[in-house]
Amino acid sequence: MSAQTAITGARIFDGDIWHDGKALLVENSKIADIRTESALPAGIETISADGKLIVPGFIDLQVNGGGGVLLNHQQDVDAIRQICAAHAKFGTTALLPTLITDTFDIRAKTIAAGIEARKAGVPGFLGLHIEGPHLSVARKGVHDPSLIRPMEDADLQAMLACADAFDGLMVTVAPENTTLKQVAALAEAGIIVSLGHTDVGYATVKAYADAGARTVTHLFNAMSQLGNREPGVVGATLDLGSLYAGIIADGIHVDPASMRAALRAKQGPGKIFIVTDAMSTIGSDQTGFFLNGREIFRKDGRLALADGTLAGADIDMLSSVRFVHEKLGIALEEALCMGSAYAAQAMRVDDRKGRLAAGYDADFVVLAKTLDIAATYIGGACVHTA
Numbered sequence: 001m002s003a004q005t006a007i008t009g010a011r012i013f014d015g016d017i018w019h020d021g022k023a024l025l026v027e028n029s030k031i032a033d034i035r036t037e038s039a040l041p042a043g044i045e046t047i048s049a050d051g052k053l054i055v056p057g058f059i060d061l062q063v064n065g066g067g068g069v070l071l072n073h074q075q076d077v078d079a080i081r082q083i084c085a086a087h088a089k090f091g092t093t094a095l096l097p098t099l100i101t102d103t104f105d106i107r108a109k110t111i112a113a114g115i116e117a118r119k120a121g122v123p124g125f126l127g128l129h130i131e132g133p134h135l136s137v138a139r140k141g142v143h144d145p146s147l148i149r150p151m152e153d154a155d156l157q158a159m160l161a162c163a164d165a166f167d168g169l170m171v172t173v174a175p176e177n178t179t180l181k182q183v184a185a186l187a188e189a190g191i192i193v194s195l196g197h198t199d200v201g202y203a204t205v206k207a208y209a210d211a212g213a214r215t216v217t218h219l220f221n222a223m224s225q226l227g228n229r230e231p232g233v234v235g236a237t238l239d240l241g242s243l244y245a246g247i248i249a250d251g252i253h254v255d256p257a258s259m260r261a262a263l264r265a266k267q268g269p270g271k272i273f274i275v276t277d278a279m280s281t282i283g284s285d286q287t288g289f290f291l292n293g294r295e296i297f298r299k300d301g302r303l304a305l306a307d308g309t310l311a312g313a314d315i316d317m318l319s320s321v322r323f324v325h326e327k328l329g330i331a332l333e334e335a336l337c338m339g340s341a342y343a344a345q346a347m348r349v350d351d352r353k354g355r356l357a358a359g360y361d362a363d364f365v366v367l368a369k370t371l372d373i374a375a376t377y378i379g380g381a382c383v384h385t386a
Contacts, residue, residue, distance in 0.1 A: 003028055005380070006040050009050035010366065013333065015341050015355035024054055026362045029379035033358055049366050052374055055336050056356055057093025057363035058317035059343040061170060061273070062129055062218065062246055064098045065280035070289060071097050073280075075109035080117040084124035085383070086283035087276075090316035091339075093363035093378045094126040094353055096170055098277075100291070101132030101143040108158065115165050123378040126349070127166030130159070131217065134177040135197035141222040142311040143197065144292040150177045156185060163189035168347045172217045174198035180211045187212025192347055194246075197222045198233055205236035209243055215270075215346050216245040218277055219262065220254045221310070234262075241267040244346035246275035248313050249320040249338075251327060252302055253277075260328050273342035274320045279303055279312040322371050 004027045012019040012034055023040055025032040040046070065071055067086030069079045080097050087095055099110045107130060114128045132143055134151040151173065159171055163186075170192040173183065176199070186193050195208055196217025201224065205213075216223075216237045224232030237245050247254060247262070266272050276282070280289050281298050288297045296303050296311040303311045315323075317339055325335040344354025352361050362380035367373060376384040 004032070004041070005045045005047060006037070007047045007049050007054060007366075008037055009048050010052045010054045012054045012356065013056070013336060014357060015056050015337065018333075024356065024364070026380045029362055029381075031356055031358055031360045031362050034356065049374070051369065053367040053369065053371075054356070055365050055367060056340040056354055057365050057376065057378065058091045058321065058339045059126070059347075059354060060087065060092050060095040060276050060278075060317050061168075061343050061347065062098050062131070062275035062277045063087060063092075063095045064100060064278060064312050066278055066282040066284075068280050068284040068286060070280040070291070071099050071110060072102055072106065072291060075106060075113045077113055077116045077120055077122065080113060080125055081120075081122050084122055087278070087316065088124055088376045088378065088383045089283055089373070090318040091321075091365040091367075091373055091376055092317045093124055093365070093376060094349075095124055096127055096129035096168060097125070098129040098131050101135065101147045102292070103147065104154070104158075111158070111162050111165070115162070118166055123381070123383050126347070127168035127170070129170040129172070131172040132197065134173045136174040136176040136199050138176075138199045139174070139197045139222045139224075141197060142291065142296075142305065142309055144294075147292070148177070151179070151182050156182055159186060159191060160189050163191050168192065168349060170194055170215070170347070172196040175200045175204050175208050180207060183208055183213055184211045187214070195233065199224045200233065202231040202236040202239075205233055206240060209236075209240055214242070214244060216243055218253065218275060219245040219247045219272065220258060221248065238262060238265045239267055241270055244270040244342065245272050246343075247272050248277050248315075249274050249323045250301065250313050250315040251323060253310060253313060256327055259324075263328075263330065271342035271345065272338065273346060274317065274324065274338045275343075276315050276317055276320060277313040278315065281314050282316055318365075318371070318373055325371075
């Protein structure tokens with residue numbers, strides 16, 4: 001794409017409203033304007049998207065792998081590049097490659113790889129999500145219990161040392177294995193602290209939210225549930241307006257009725273946003289893979305251990321957005337915001353991502369009216385065409 005380009009003929013959703021009969025003006029890597037086609041500069045390069053939709057690029061804050069690559073197995077720039085490229089084919093323009101509970105050494109290699117990926121300008125790389133190892137064994141899910149442990153000062157310092165190394169850094173912890181002081185230190189450094197894989201009650205969640213925890217990892221999964229006398233993590237997440245929450249929208253991890261109830265109940269300003277929790281299978285023909293020496297089986301859209309324990313998800317962001325819209329009956333505009341704007345808000349990057357407005361990154365998706373992917377743009381460059 002040249003320094004200044006206009007995409008014409010499409011219906012444009014800017015994150016708030018639709019624009020008809022207008023063009024998306026891109027200058028270098030930023031959105032310059034949304035304006036009527038008659039007001040475009042003379043001689044500007046145009047790209048026709050007649051009859052299609054242009055929407056903000058999807059933002060996925062929990063991506064374990066893609067394109068046959070799992071971050072726990074390969075910690076280098078090539079792995080991050082392959083994961084980002086695999087998800088770009090499904091409209092994801094910014095993501096957090098996610099490391100599942102592993103050793104201190106693997107975490108250090110992941111952080112080093114992330115720093116190099118940022119220096120290399122890998123398209124779609126927003127930062128890292130370190131999920132564990134400071135979780136609850138009682139709510140471990142697929143995480144290896146032998147690797148779960150309390151947060152020590154060396155762990156805290158490792159996170160604080162890279163707090164400014166990325167556009168976004170998220171850390172999932174459980175109160176069972178972290179202290180309020182540790183969470184406060186992470187939050188004060190600008191790290192997004194997410195509560196997950198935890199069995200604590202409402203009062204504890206509130207205390208950790210007050211200390212700086214901002215999000216909750218895959219709502220409903222691997223956490224204490226909403227009860228009549230103890231609201232649990234689920235109830236606290238819905239009741240506390242300060243908390244954002246990711247949710248896996250594949251119809252397997254959470255029943256559609258529970259998803260609809262949660263969306264109706266969530267107190268703001270914190271929102272529920274879509275995450276894929278995708279594994280290496282996305283964009284690949286893998287029938288399974290290994291995680292921490294245990295075999296994961298892929299069948300009928302489900303990833304699980306031999307005992308049935310879910311092991312991440314086999315879904316992409318576009319399919320997730322379509323699920324929320326088509327299966328839950330949520331308005332398309334809201335489903336799109338759940339796939340983009342709300343994640344940007346949770347990560348505090350909503351001053352440059354999650355919307356199509358002047359000065360924002362030119363990250364957007366071109367969709368057919370059927371919501372099939374047509375093209376993905378990151379920083380004004382087309383990185384995928386169907």
